[in-house]
Each structure stands twice: as structure tokens, then as C-alpha cells.
Amino acid sequence: MFAGSDSDRPLTAKGEKKTQQIARRLLDLGIEAELILSSPLVRARQTAEILLEVGVAPELIISDLLAPSGSLQEWLRWLSHWRQEHAGALMAVGHEPNLSHWAELLTCGKALGHIELKKAGIIGLKIPETDPLGNSQLFWLTSPKLLLSGRGLA
Incomplete structure (x- = not known):
């Protein structure tokens, strides 16, 4: 059992395997994104890295916007700015x-x-x-x- 703080707890081996299966299934369904935006917490970051490795999106940004303390209004401001230069889908990995x-x-x-x-x-x-x-x-x-x-x- 993990003894550190919840924010530092990694995915279990089972969680990693399930995330890889989900990422491959998303690709099978034709679901891709232009960008993955992820919380910096360990499990979220690991999930996002697996999505990136499997090819669900070509780019990953780690951002406090999706941390548990994140604000919807701040995220919407970021999204509005991002959309000025991007038309693709965004995948968010949070909590x-x-x-x-x-x-x-x-x-x-x-x-x-x-x-x-x-x-x-x-x-x-x-x-x-x-x-x-x-x-x-x-x-x-x-x-x-x-x-x-x-x-x-x-």
C-alpha cells in the first residue's frame, strides 16, 4: 500500500493496463485529440502520458488548471485563448x-x-x-x- 500523500500516489499496475486498453479503444473508435491537458498530480500525469504514448494526441501539457484546486473560470479563459489558434479536440485529464x-x-x-x-x-x-x-x-x-x-x- 502507498504510504505517501494522495497527490503523489501512482497508478497501480492494473490502472496502467486499464488505461492502455482504454487509450487503444479510443483509437479504435476514432477518438483523437489535438492536445491532452493534464493535472500535474502523479496519477493524472501518468494517465495522460499513456494516452500520449498510445497516440490519442500528439501533444501533452501539464497544467495546474486541472489540479484539484483548479478553477473552471480560469480553465475556460485558457480554453478561449487556446481556441484562437486551434480547432481540434482537447482531452482533459483531471480529478x-x-x-x-x-x-x-x-x-x-x-x-x-x-x-x-x-x-x-x-x-x-x-x-x-x-x-x-x-x-x-x-x-x-x-x-x-x-x-x-x-x-x-x-
């Missing part, structure tokens, strides 16, 4: 409950506690360039178990 709360704020305008993102789960959001809070669209939410089973997926 719970932040990502679920942010997804609800973006889609519903408030965090209701209805979206639950499992470890290594995938959520897809279409975020408009202007006025994203409450106006974004959830187009995909899946658990790793469902993703790897292939059930209900193209």
Missing part, C-alpha cells in the same frame, strides 16, 4: 469531483450531483465559444467497463 461538477456547470448551469465520472471514465462535451455555462452539450459519458466491453458503442 473528481471537479470534472463532474464542471460538466454539470457547463451543461446545466449548476452542479446538481447527477453526473458521476468513474476512474478512467470518459465524458464528451461540446463547449460553445461564447457563454459556455449552462449552454454546453454533453454528447458522451461512459465508464471504463462499458467502453472496454464494446457494448452499445460503434
